[in-house]
Amino acid sequence: xxxxxxxxxxxxxxxxxxxFLLLLLKKSTTVSHPTQTHAQIILNGxxxxxxxxxxxxxxxxxxxxxxxxxxxxxxxxxxxxxxFNVLIKFSNAHSISLxxxxxxxxxxxxxxxxxxxxxxxxxxxxxxxxGILLHEHAVVDGDGLDLFVGTAVVxxxxxxxRVDIARKMFDKMGxxxxxxxxxxxxxxxxxxxxxxxxxxLILGMEVQCLVLKLxxxxxxxxxxxxxxLYSKCGEIEAAKLLFGEIGRPDLVSYNAMISGYTSNGExxxxxxxxxxxxxxxxxxxxxxxxxxxxxFHPFGYLNLTTCIHSFCMKSGIxxxxxxxxxxxxVYSRLNKINSARLLFDESSEKTPASWNAMISGYTQNGLTxxxxxxxxxxxxSEVSPNPVTVTSILSACAQLGALSLGKWVHGLIRSKNxxxxxxxxxxxxxxxxxxxxxREALELFDLMVGKNVVTWNAMISGYGLHGQGQDALRLFSxxxxxxxxxxxxxxxxxIHDYHFExxxxxxxxxxxxxxxxxxxxxxxxxxxxxxxxxxxxxxGALLGACVIHKDKKLAQVASERLFELDPENVEYHVLxxxxxxxxxxxxxxASVRQDVKRRNLAKIPGxxxxxxxxxxxxxxxxxxxxxxxxAIYAVLEELIRKMKEVGFQTETxxxxxxxxxxxxxxxxxxxxxxxxxxxxxxxxxxxxEIRIFKNLRVCVDCHTATKFISxxxxxxxxxxxxxxxxxxxxxxxxxxxxx
DNA sequence: ATAGGGTTAG
Numbered sequence: 001x002x003x004x005x006x007x008x009x010x011x012x013x014x015x016x017x018x019x020f021l022l023l024l025l026k027k028s029t030t031v032s033h034p035t036q037t038h039a040q041i042i043l044n045g046x047x048x049x050x051x052x053x054x055x056x057x058x059x060x061x062x063x064x065x066x067x068x069x070x071x072x073x074x075x076x077x078x079x080x081x082x083x084f085n086v087l088i089k090f091s092n093a094h095s096i097s098l099x100x101x102x103x104x105x106x107x108x109x110x111x112x113x114x115x116x117x118x119x120x121x122x123x124x125x126x127x128x129x130x131g132i133l134l135h136e137h138a139v140v141d142g143d144g145l146d147l148f149v150g151t152a153v154v155x156x157x158x159x160x161x162r163v164d165i166a167r168k169m170f171d172k173m174g175x176x177x178x179x180x181x182x183x184x185x186x187x188x189x190x191x192x193x194x195x196x197x198x199x200x201l202i203l204g205m206e207v208q209c210l211v212l213k214l215x216x217x218x219x220x221x222x223x224x225x226x227x228x229l230y231s232k233c234g235e236i237e238a239a240k241l242l243f244g245e246i247g248r249p250d251l252v253s254y255n256a257m258i259s260g261y262t263s264n265g266e267x268x269x270x271x272x273x274x275x276x277x278x279x280x281x282x283x284x285x286x287x288x289x290x291x292x293x294x295x296f297h298p299f300g301y302l303n304l305t306t307c308i309h310s311f312c313m314k315s316g317i318x319x320x321x322x323x324x325x326x327x328x329x330v331y332s333r334l335n336k337i338n339s340a341r342l343l344f345d346e347s348s349e350k351t352p353a354s355w356n357a358m359i360s361g362y363t364q365n366g367l368t369x370x371x372x373x374x375x376x377x378x379x380x381s382e383v384s385p386n387p388v389t390v391t392s393i394l395s396a397c398a399q400l401g402a403l404s405l406g407k408w409v410h411g412l413i414r415s416k417n418x419x420x421x422x423x424x425x426x427x428x429x430x431x432x433x434x435x436x437x438x439r440e441a442l443e444l445f446d447l448m449v450g451k452n453v454v455t456w457n458a459m460i461s462g463y464g465l466h467g468q469g470q471d472a473l474r475l476f477s478x479x480x481x482x483x484x485x486x487x488x489x490x491x492x493x494x495i496h497d498y499h500f501e502x503x504x505x506x507x508x509x510x511x512x513x514x515x516x517x518x519x520x521x522x523x524x525x526x527x528x529x530x531x532x533x534x535x536x537x538x539x540g541a542l543l544g545a546c547v548i549h550k551d552k553k554l555a556q557v558a559s560e561r562l563f564e565l566d567p568e569n570v571e572y573h574v575l576x577x578x579x580x581x582x583x584x585x586x587x588x589x590a591s592v593r594q595d596v597k598r599r600n601l602a603k604i605p606g607x608x609x610x611x612x613x614x615x616x617x618x619x620x621x622x623x624x625x626x627x628x629x630x631a632i633y634a635v636l637e638e639l640i641r642k643m644k645e646v647g648f649q650t651e652t653x654x655x656x657x658x659x660x661x662x663x664x665x666x667x668x669x670x671x672x673x674x675x676x677x678x679x680x681x682x683x684x685x686x687x688x689e690i691r692i693f694k695n696l697r698v699c700v701d702c703h704t705a706t707k708f709i710s711x712x713x714x715x716x717x718x719x720x721x722x723x724x725x726x727x728x729x730x731x732x733x734x735x736x737x738x739x
Numbered sequence: 740a741t742a743g744g745g746t747t748a749g
Contacts, residue, residue: 189740224740255741290742322743329744356744363745391745398746426746457747 038072050076054083061090081108088117095121096130110141116148123156131156185211185219192225201233220246224253231260251277251285259291271304284315286322293326305330321351328354332361352386360392368396372405385412387421394427401693401720403435404614426455433462436691436718436725466725467734488513508537515545520554536566543572547579555579570601571697608672609693612683619675621667626675628682633670636678640669643708673702677709677717689716697722697739707731 038056046052053076060069073079073087084102088095099118102108110118115138122131135144135153143149188211195204204226211222223242230239243249243257254277261270274292277284289308309327312318318327324347331340344350344358355378362371375393378385385393390409397406410428418424425448432441445451445459488510507530514523523542530538539561546555555576562572573596580589607620617626626632640648673694680690698706698721710717711731719726727734 192740219740221740226740228741250740252741257741259742285742287742293743326743351744353744358744360745386744388745395746421745423746428746430747452746454747459747461748 035068048077050078050080050083054080054086057083058086061086066091081111081114084108085111085113085117088114088121092121092124096125096127099134110137112138112143112146112148115141115143116146116152119149119152119156123152185214185222188214189219189221189225192222192229196225196229196232199233201229201235204229204233220250220253224256227253227256227260231256231263234264236260236264236266251283251288255285255287255291258288262292267301278311284311284317286317286320286326289317289323290326293330302334302336305334319348321347321349321354325351325353325357328357328361332357332365335365337361337365337367350381350383352383352389355381355383356386356388356392359389360395363392363396363399366399368400371396372400372402385416387418387424390418391421391423391427394424394431398427398431398434401435401609403437403691404611406431406435420449422450422452422455426452426458429455429462430458433458433465434720436720438462438466438725438727464724466727467739507532508535508541511538512541512545515541520545520551524554524557536562536569539565540572543575547575550579552579552585567599568601570596573601604696606672606694606696608676608695610676610680610691612680617676617679619672619679621672622670623672623675626679628679631682632675632678635681636669636674639678639681639709639712640705642712643705646708646712648705648708668699668701671699671702673698673719674705677706680717681713681715687714689718691718692720694719694721698726703733703737703739707733 053072057069057072060066060072070087070091073083076083079087081102084098084106088098088102091098095118099110099114102110102114115134119131119134119138122128122134135156138144138146138149138153188207191207192204195207208226211226223246227239227242230236230242239257239260243253246253249257254273258270258273258277261267261273270292274284274288277288289312292308305327309318312323312327317323324343328340328343328347331337331343340358340361344354347354355374359371359374359378362368362374371392375385375389375396378389390413393409394406397403397409406428409431413419413424413428425444429441429444429448432438432444441459441462445455448455507526511523511527514520514526520542523545527538527542539558543555543558543562546552546558559572559576562569566572573592577589577592577596580586580592605620607618609616609618611617619626623629624633673692676692677690680692684690698719703726706717706719706726706728708731709715710728717728719728721739724735724739726739
C-alpha cells in the first residue's frame, strides 16, 4: 500500500503524483489524514493548483471539517467556479452571501451547479424570496431547464406547497430529461414517439426549435420522428414541409410520411407516395403496408387491396404476420370476409393479432356465431386470448344477447387481470346492458376509474334500452324518455346557442319526445312546420305515439304517409292493426291485415328465446314442439285463469263474428313470449328473475299479460324486444307502457 | 426514427 512518505521520497510534481495525492484524499476517513495530505500538497507545490485544492476542500467538508475547509478556501488566491460551487454547496448559512460575492466581486459566471446548490440552500433555509430570485437568475442565464437546477427548483417549490409550479417545472424537465443543453440527436429522437403518442404539439414545436438551435436538423432520425409527430397532431402541412427537406428519404421516412397522409385523410397522396416508393425499386416492409391500411376505410378500394395483396405475395412479405394481419383487417373492413378468412387460414405464423383481426372481422360484420366458434378454436391453439380478443367476443355476446358466455368471459377477464383495460371494461358494461343485466352494468360503470366517451355512451344507451330515461337524464343531461321540457330546451339550444342546423334525426327525436308525452297535436304541428323533408322516421315516431295514446284519427294520417314513403315495411301495418285491435275495431284491423296479404308483404315470424342455465330454448307462436309442452300449456292456462280473476281481459273476451279474427284471438294466448315465460316459471326456482328475448316488438296483449304475470307470480321479468328492454315488476313495466 | 388487432352511438 502506498504511503505519504513513499510519495515524498521522489519529489517531482507530475500528473501521476497529483493523482496519487488525490487517491489518498479519497481514501482518508478522518480529519488527520486530509490535514497530512494538505501538508504534502503544500510540500509538493500543489497549493496553487485550484483543482487539487477544490478536491481537498470537498473532502474536508465531507469529513465535517468545515472551518478548516473555509480557511483553505480563503487562503486560495484565485478560487475558480468549481471551488465556489463546493463552498456554496456545503455552507448552508453562508451560501447566499457566497453566491452574491461570486456575482458581484469576481469575474466568474455562475453555472447550473451554482444555481442548483444555491437554490437547495434556499430550501434548507426556508427562504422563499431568495429561492424565487435564484430561480429567475437561473432562467435568465439559460439554466432554467437543466436537470440539476430543475430538481432543486421542484424541491424548493414543493417545500412552499407551490405544487402547481413544481408540477409545471417537473413536466418541462421530464421532456428534456437527459440534461438540457447536453441533449444529442439520439436523445431527441427518442423523446419524439412519446410526444407523438400524447399529441403534444406545442412541446413538439419546442423540440423542433431546440433541434434547429442545436443543428440536428440534418439528422434523418430526428426529422422522421418529427414528421410522425406532426402527422399525429393533424399538422400534415408541417410534416410535408419536413419531408421535402430530406434530400434522399429512406424507407422509414417514406413509411412515416405515407402513414401520415393516410391518417390525415389524404389517401390519394398516400397512394401516390407508395407508388413512388415502389418506382424507386425500394423494398417495402410491413410498416409500409400497415401504414396504408386506413386508406381502405371507409372508401373501400378493393382493386388497390388486391393489387397490394398480390404485390405482397410476389415480394414474399406476405409471410410476415404483420402484413397478413393487416390485409385480413382490410378485407374484413371491405366486407370480404371470405378473402379475410383465406388469408388467416393460409398464414403460417398466427400471432394473437392474427386471431384478433379475424375474430373482430366476424363481429364487426355481424357474424357473431363465427366469431365465437373461432374464439373457441383459439383457446385450443397455443395462442391465448388477450384484452383485444375478449373485447371483440364481448361485443359478439352483446349482439347475440348471450349472457352466459358473457359471464364466462367476465370470469376469464378477472383471472387474467384485464379489468383495468378501458376497452375491456366498456365492452363488459355494454354486454351486461344489452343482455339485460343493467344492475351489473351500473356496478361496473360506477367502479370504473378512467371512463371515456364510449363508456358513457354505452351506459346511456343501456339506460335508454331499459326505459330508465330518468336515470339517463340525471346522469348525463341527455334527451330521453318523455322528458319534454329538457328535450325542447336542448333542441332550441342546439339551434340558437350552437348554431347547429338540426338533421332529420333530430326532428324525429323531438317528434318522439312529444309523442311519448302524449302531446300529439303539438307533434303534428311540429312535423308540419319542419323546414326539412319529412321522412319515415318522423311519421313512424308519430304513429308509434298514436298507438300508445290510442289516437285513431292521427294514426290514419300518419300511416297513410308511411305506406307511401316506405311501402315495403310491414311494421307500420302491424302498428295500425294493433291500434284498431286495441280499440276493439276488428273490422278495420282485419282490413289492414288483408291489405298486408294482398300486397304480399313479408312478415317475420315472431319467436322468443329463454336461456335456462346455459341451454337456450326457442318458442314460436302456438309452438308444441318443446318436450315439456303439455306442462307449459297447463301453466299458461292456469295463469290466464288467475289473471282473469284480477281483471285481465284478452281480446277473445269480446264476441266477434270474424272467423279469422277468432283464430287470431286464440293465437294471442299462445304467443311465443307467453310460452317462454310459462316455461321460465316451470324451469326456474320461485323468485328468480326471468329473462326472455323476443325478435320483434312486443305486442300490446303480451305486454299487459306480462305485467299481470309479474304481479301474480311475484317474479321480475325482463323482456328484450326488437327495440328495447322491458322490466316487469309488481304489475308495472319500466317503459311506462310506451314502446 | 416508421406500422398492425379492440368498445358505444348513428
